[in-house]
Amino acid sequence: MELSVFSDEHFMREALKEAQKAFDQDEVPVGAVIVSNNRIIARSHNLTETLNDVTAHAEMQAITAAANFLGGKYLEDCKLYVTLEPCVMCAGALFWSKISHVIYGASDEKRGCHSSGKNLFHPKTEVKRGVLAEECATLIKDFFKKKR
Numbered sequence: 001m002e003l004s005v006f007s008d009e010h011f012m013r014e015a016l017k018e019a020q021k022a023f024d025q026d027e028v029p030v031g032a033v034i035v036s037n038n039r040i041i042a043r044s045h046n047l048t049e050t051l052n053d054v055t056a057h058a059e060m061q062a063i064t065a066a067a068n069f070l071g072g073k074y075l076e077d078c079k080l081y082v083t084l085e086p087c088v089m090c091a092g093a094l095f096w097s098k099i100s101h102v103i104y105g106a107s108d109e110k111r112g113c114h115s116s117g118k119n120l121f122h123p124k125t126e127v128k129r130g131v132l133a134e135e136c137a138t139l140i141k142d143f144f145k146k147k148r
Contacts, residue, residue, distance in 0.1 A: 006038055008081070008103050008128065008131045009131060009132060011033055011035055011040070011079070011081040011103070012081050012083070012103065012105055012131045012132045012136070013132070014033045014040060014043070014081065015031040015032050015033045015081040015082055015083050015105070016031060016083055016105075016132065016135060016136065016139065017031065018031025018032060018033065018043055018044060018045040018058065018083075019031030019045060019058075019083045019136070019139055020139065021045045022045035022046045022047075022058070023139060023142075023143055025045075025049075025050060026049065027045065027046040027047060027048065027049050027050065028046050028048070028140070028143065029045070029046070029083070029139045029140055029143050030045060030046045030057065030058040030082065030083050030084045030140075031043075031044070031045045031046075031058055031082070031083050032044050032045070032058040032059050032061070032062040032080060032081065032082040032083070033062065033080075033081050034062045034063070034065070034066040034075065034078050034079065034080050034081075034099075035078060035079045035080075035081065036066075036070070036075075036077060036078045036079075037077075041065075041066050041069045041070065041078070042061075042062045042063075042065035042066035042069060043062070043065070044058045044059075044061035044062040044065060045058050045061070046058050047061060055089065057086075057087065057089070057090050058082060058083075059080065059082055059086050059090035059093065059094065060089075060090060060093055062080065062082075063075065063080075063093055063094070063097050063099075066078060067097070073096075073097065074097060074098045075097045075098060075099040075100070076098045076099070076100055077100055078099050078100060078101070079099070079100065079101035079102075079103060080094065080099055080101065080102050080103065081103045081104075081131070082102070082103070082104045082105070083104070083105045083106060083132075083136040083139070083140075084104065084105065084106050084108055084112075084136060084140065085104045085106065085107050085108040085112035085113065085114060085129070086102065086104065086112070086113050087108070087111050087112065087113060088111075088113050088120060090113070091113035091120035091121055092120065094121060094122070094125065095120060095121055095122045095125075098122055098124070098125075099122070099125055100124065100125060100126065101125065101126045101127075101128070102121060102125055102126075102127045102128070103127075103128045103131050104127075104128075104129055104130075104131070104136075105130070105131055105132050105133050105135070105136025105137070106133050106136040106137035106140060107129065107130070107133070
């Protein structure tokens with residue numbers, strides 16, 4: 001069993017820092033980090049408005065950055081920490097990346113990949129839900145309150 005120097009909460013706080021960057025840029029505040037060997041190899045946040053690209057979700061940006069860092073398309077020994085439950089599109093990309101772990105904060109009842117009732121992640125991917133869920137959800141709720 002791999003001994004982690006840092007906790008899931010530590011890395012989720014790093015993802016929350018990314019989500020705050022999105023919030024500050026008037027993007028839906030979702031942040032992500034990808035970790036390999038207890039080291040962050042990719043950081044990202046939503047950029048859909050900035051890039052005028054519906055696929056520019058935090059997870060998609062992180063997958064690309066991590067693959068570039070590693071020099072290959074598979075993230076088999078990596079962990080994704082993301083502040084919001086991935087959508088179906090992101091779950092599909094994570095499936096193809098063969099990422100070993102997905103750890104997310106807040107659930108997304110309307111658009112989250114689990115709302116389909118099916119597990120859309122790779123069979124070997126371990127999923128952990130609810131890490132710092134309240135803090136992750138609060139940032140999103142605050143963003144949409146500001147929009148109204």
